[in-house]
């Protein structure tokens with residue numbers, strides 16, 4: 001047994017927390033994370049020569065050449081719209097459908113419930129490349145190749161397991177009492193769900209939606225294989241426009257700006273809601 | 286306002302029977318308590334009355350209407366949940382108004398009703414706050430207000446006071462009882478606190494392992510418990526229960542508890558036909574207040590004992606006495622026992638009041654003989 005040194009007495013003041021090093025770590029992490037992104041963004045505003053030069057240039061005259069090229073010559077805004085439609089629709093459908101699945105899994109006891117939730121998760125375990133070809137064939141047969149509905153359908157299906165898995169946990173955290181109380185007060189099940197459970201779930205649903213949105217927005221592998229002209233989304237478009245015989249770094253940089261800007265805006269806007277929602281949702285009993 | 290009838294109510298979860306054969310008739314305006322230890326099926330019974338759980342079999346009638354398998358919203362019931370069941374995304378006003386909004390009342394009527402109930406429950410100041418900002422006592426009041434605001438046929442309350450501290454609980458007891466009697470709505474109240482039940486109830490249903498053991502007035506439950514379990518569940522401190530053997534002594538029947546024997550009242554022995562149980566092993570019960578303590582063993586206090594522990598509670602002293610391996614708790618007024626020793630190990634003597642001795646069957650726990658001084662209530666128990 002450790003002996004306690006009884007000669008030590010209390011200092012005159014409570015110990016001061018010295019957390020300076022935490023900031024050092026945070027700053028280091030931020031720099032490591034942020035510098036490459038900054039570099040890519042800067043590249044987007046360089047001309048072709050400056051971007052391709054071997055020695056990195058920190059000082060250069062900014063130009064919008066790369067943006068002009070992407071937007072006017074390549075018409076990337078149509079890809080942008082495709083991405084937007086696909087991401088919004090698939091997020092909406094996967095979250096809406098997933099919400100009800102999750103609710104059922106969280107609230108109802110039925111035979112095979114645990115098997116269902118496990119099976120839902122296994123869908124996510126398979127690497128996408130494993131099903132690329134079969135899905136291509138299915139899309140071909142169903143005439144879904146290079147269409148927005150096809151991509152929306154696929155992404156909805158892909159994101160569902162994640163949504164179901166996340167939301168099931170959140171639903172379980174909301175006491176059933178709330179709905180029961182509403183039902184005793186005279187609500188139908190659905191009214192109770194809509195008026196009581198859903199408002200309480202909003203922060204969790206928003207968080208999940210943001211995540212799903214980002215995943216759909218950035219999805220590359222399937223988009224590359226299943227779209228060509230009509231429904232091409234941003235990630236494969238960037239690939240196509242910036243990487244040819246050799247890589248046009250400034251075009252790639254500009255494309256990165258275009259693809260990340262909406263996400264950053266979206267998260268910044270939603271974050272406020274998210275935080276206010278979270279702080280309101282704290283259970284005190 | 287209505288009466289409530291439950292017949293042969295049973296609920297199974299898989300192979301497990303949570304509630305078994307509950308039969309009760311609650312009269313209009315009655316305040317009835319469901320009392321029992323944790324896990325005995327009180328909440329399940331209540332939820333079946335509310336329609337949140339469907340019975341496996343049996344029948345529930347409210348105001349003569351069969352509601353056994355009806356959905357909650359068709360039953361016209363008000364309920365307070367164990368953890369309040371308040372909506373934390375709404376203000377207190379919104380919470381109380383909710384049941385009225387669901388029923389489509391107009392704004393003015395709602396505001397009036399909520400205001401009136403808030404006044405009764407003294408939460409007018411809190412109406413615009415969110416539940417998170419209230420203390421446990423206020424939350425409790427809001428939850429009750431939410432129930433009262435409805436013109437329900439039956440009120441159900443599931444351990445509504447379990448989160449309150451002892452002092453607040455004492456206040457709420459009187460207040461709730463008063464409100465229930467003023468409003469006059471038939472109310473079923475679930476609790477595992479025997480004091481709550483004894484102080485507030487018109488009648489108490491004692492449950493254990495899903496079965497009803499007794500349904501009677503608090504006084505009858507206390508004085509004429511149907512089983513040993515009921516006897517030891519109500520009353521604080523608990524009834525002393527001792528193993529004993531009946532035997533014939535010189536001139537009287539004795540209950541031999543091992544280190545000592547208790548002489549039984551001859552009239553009581555005759556009235557309960559105990560003579561034919563000569564030699565049987567039984568369980569003897571006596572409440573702490575019916576054991577008196579004296580300094581010396583002798584005529585008035587025949588059983589010599591030793592003080593095991595002394596617990597003063599203010600107006601009363603609890604002496605826990607030991608005689609051999611038998612331990613007996615006694616409760617006496619402080620003035621009466623002022624002259625007695627209070628250190629552990631002191632030699633003392635005790636006497637069992639022969640008018641307040643109970644005998645229980647050791648196998649099924651049923652009461653064989655009620656105390657001679659206990660009186661049955663006028664038979665009003667229809668069940």
Ligand SMILES: Nc1ncnc2c1ncn2[C@@H]1O[C@H](COP(=O)(O)OP(=O)(O)OP(=O)(O)O)[C@@H](O)[C@H]1O
Nearest residue numbers: 298301303321322323324325326327328329330477
């Ligand atoms: N949905 C359920 N599924 C399975 N068993 C259940 C379910 N609900 C309750 N039970 C079981 O039924 C029994 C009675 O439960 P109940 O909640 O009615 O007890 P209680 O008397 O209210 O207890 P407490 O005082 O702790 O609230 C318990 O053993 C419990 O485990």
Ligand SMILES: [Mg+2]
Nearest residue numbers: 327328329443
């Ligand atoms: Mg309970």
